[in-house]
Amino acid sequence: MCGIAGLILKSGSSNIGQDIINMLDKMVHRGEDSTGFAVYENNEVCEVRVNCSTEKDVETLRHIIEQFGSIDDERVLRSRVGSYLVWADVTVKYEELPVLYRAIDKVPTLCVHSAGKWLRILKDMGSAKNLMDHYTDVEFDGYQGIGHVRLATESVENINFAHPFSTYYLPELAIAHNGQLTNYFNLRRKMERKGVTFKTFNDSEIIAHYIGYHMVEDGWSFEETLEKSIDEFDGVFTYTASLPDKIGVVRDRLGIKPLYIHENDQYVLFGTEQVCFSPLIHESYSEEMDPGSVIVWSR
Amino acid sequence: MVEIDAQDLKPYDLNRLIQKYLSSGEEVILKNPDAKHNIGIKLRGSGRVIIEGSTGYYTGGFMDGPEILIKGNTGWYLGDNMHSGRIVVERNSGSNVGPSMIGGEILIKGHSGSRIGLGMKGGLIVIKGKTGMLAGKMMLSGTIVLLDKVGDLVGESMYGGRIFLFEGPELGGNVKMVEPSVDEIMEIKKKLEILGIEKDLDGLKKVIPAGKQHKYVLFKPMHMR
Numbered sequence: 384m385c386g387i388a389g390l391i392l393k394s395g396s397s398n399i400g401q402d403i404i405n406m407l408d409k410m411v412h413r414g415e416d417s418t419g420f421a422v423y424e425n426n427e428v429c430e431v432r433v434n435c436s437t438e439k440d441v442e443t444l445r446h447i448i449e450q451f452g453s454i455d456d457e458r459v460l461r462s463r464v465g466s467y468l469v470w471a472d473v474t475v476k477y478e479e480l481p482v483l484y485r486a487i488d489k490v491p492t493l494c495v496h497s498a499g500k501w502l503r504i505l506k507d508m509g510s511a512k513n514l515m516d517h518y519t520d521v522e523f524d525g526y527q528g529i530g531h532v533r534l535a536t537e538s539v540e541n542i543n544f545a546h547p548f549s550t551y552y553l554p555e556l557a558i559a560h561n562g563q564l565t566n567y568f569n570l571r572r573k574m575e576r577k578g579v580t581f582k583t584f585n586d587s588e589i590i591a592h593y594i595g596y597h598m599v600e601d602g603w604s605f606e607e608t609l610e611k612s613i614d615e616f617d618g619v620f621t622y623t624a625s626l627p628d629k630i631g632v633v634r635d636r637l638g639i640k641p642l643y644i645h646e647n648d649q650y651v652l653f654g655t656e657q658v659c660f661s662p663l664i665h666e667s668y669s670e671e672m673d674p675g676s677v678i679v680w681s682r
Numbered sequence: 683m684v685e686i687d688a689q690d691l692k693p694y695d696l697n698r699l700i701q702k703y704l705s706s707g708e709e710v711i712l713k714n715p716d717a718k719h720n721i722g723i724k725l726r727g728s729g730r731v732i733i734e735g736s737t738g739y740y741t742g743g744f745m746d747g748p749e750i751l752i753k754g755n756t757g758w759y760l761g762d763n764m765h766s767g768r769i770v771v772e773r774n775s776g777s778n779v780g781p782s783m784i785g786g787e788i789l790i791k792g793h794s795g796s797r798i799g800l801g802m803k804g805g806l807i808v809i810k811g812k813t814g815m816l817a818g819k820m821m822l823s824g825t826i827v828l829l830d831k832v833g834d835l836v837g838e839s840m841y842g843g844r845i846f847l848f849e850g851p852e853l854g855g856n857v858k859m860v861e862p863s864v865d866e867i868m869e870i871k872k873k874l875e876i877l878g879i880e881k882d883l884d885g886l887k888k889v890i891p892a893g894k895q896h897k898y899v900l901f902k903p904m905h906m907r
Contacts, residue, residue: 412719638796638814641758641776657757658738661716666735668755671776671795674815674833 384534385561386413386655391527400523403530405662408511414534417545419506421557422525435467436492451475484551494543499555501627506545531559544585552595560587562620631679638674645669684708693720704729837889845889862888
C-alpha cells in the first residue's frame, strides 16, 4: 500500500504542513508504519535536519557542521522512537551543501532528512495523527509540499526509512513513492558503480538519487529525468518529486498504483485517493492520472 | 424520501442506515459523502440511493438489487462482486470498475480508468467517456460497451463475454475483433436507450475470445489409468 499526497498553492503561503498532515490522516488505512512530509518555503536561512541515534551523535553532528561553517540556531527534538532530531540553521557556502550532506550521512548513526534553504522535511514513525500529537508546536508554512504514509513492505520499519527522501546530489529535492521497484538491487548496483552512496535499503531512496544524479552529473532536466525513469524503473510505482520551483508526478505504465489530481484557481491537489482532498475541499472532481505519464507543475 | 448526512458516519453504520431506509421503501439521498470508501456495500432488496457528491473505493460492492446514482466521481473497484441492481456515475470513475461482477448494470457517464470488468462473470458495464487500458481483462462472461476512446490491450486473456467498442485500440492476447450481429446492435441500442444515452453505433465492433486458451491435461493417478 502506502499513500502519497501533494499540495501546490498558486499564490502565497500558509501552514501547508498542517494541510498535508490532514490529507495524510484521511489515508491512514494505506499505512501507519511511518508518516512524513516535505514543505517548501522562501527561506533566507539554510537549515539542516538530521536524525541522531544518541545524544553523543548530536555532538558529532555539530562538529561536522562546524568544519563547513557555523550553527546559528539549533533546535533538538525527540522523535517518537526516542532519537534526536536536530534542526540546525547553518551558515555554509550553499554550493558546499551537498558535501556537508554527504559528510553527515557517512556517519552510520546520523541520517540527513533534509538540507536546504527551501526544503524542510519532518518524518517519524506512526500515523499522521501520531505526528500531530507529538509535534504540537511545529508549524510548516510553505507554498508547496508533498507527503507520504508508509506501509513497510520491502524494508524495515525505521524513522530513516520513512518518506520523503532527499539526496546529497540535489539537496532541495524531495520524493515520496507508492509502490515497489522490482529492479532496485540491479539499479542500485549500477548507481553504486558510478559512485552513488545509499543510506538505507528502502527502494524508494533510489528515486531521489536517480533524479539528483542525472540532473547534476548528466545535465538532464527535471522533466526529462522523470520521463526516463518510467523506462528505467521496473515494478509498480507512482511517485512525486519536488524541487523549489517544480513538482512532478510519475505513474508506471501498468497504472497499478493510483493517483488523483484536482486543480482549481487557488491550488493543485494530488493524492493516492480522492478522499484525501476532503479536508481542503468539500467536493472535488478529480481526474485519475494516465498510466505511463508524467505531469510537472512549474512556478 | 429520506436524507442522510454521511459526514460523521463510519461506513458500517452508514450502510446499515441506508439498508434500513431502503428496506422500509424509502428513497435515500446521501449528503456529504466526501469520497469515503465502502459506501453502499452489500445493499440488497430494491429502491434507490442518490449520492450527492463523490465516493471512494468499493462503492456498491456485493450489491444485490438496489440502484445507486453517484452525482460525482467514484474511486477504484466500483460494484466489486455486484450481483444485481444498477450503479450510475455521473462523472468519472477510477480503475477496476466491476471486478468479478456477477450481474447488474454499471454506467459511467464520464471517463474510467484501467482494467474495467476485470474477471467479470456477468452483467453489463457501459462507459460513455474514455476508458483506460486492459478493459475486460480475463473476463468470463457479461457485456462491456465502450463508447469513446479506449486504451490498449482490450480483452487481454478473456475467456468469455463480449466487449463492444469502436476500432482503434490494440487488442490483448487471445482475442479477436468481429462484426456484431444485427440483433446484438439492436440489443445494445435498446440498452443505451434505457440508460438515456444517445450514440450512433455505426462502426461498432465486438471483441471476443479467440478460443486459443491453453488446454490443460488432467493427469490421472496411476491406479486410475
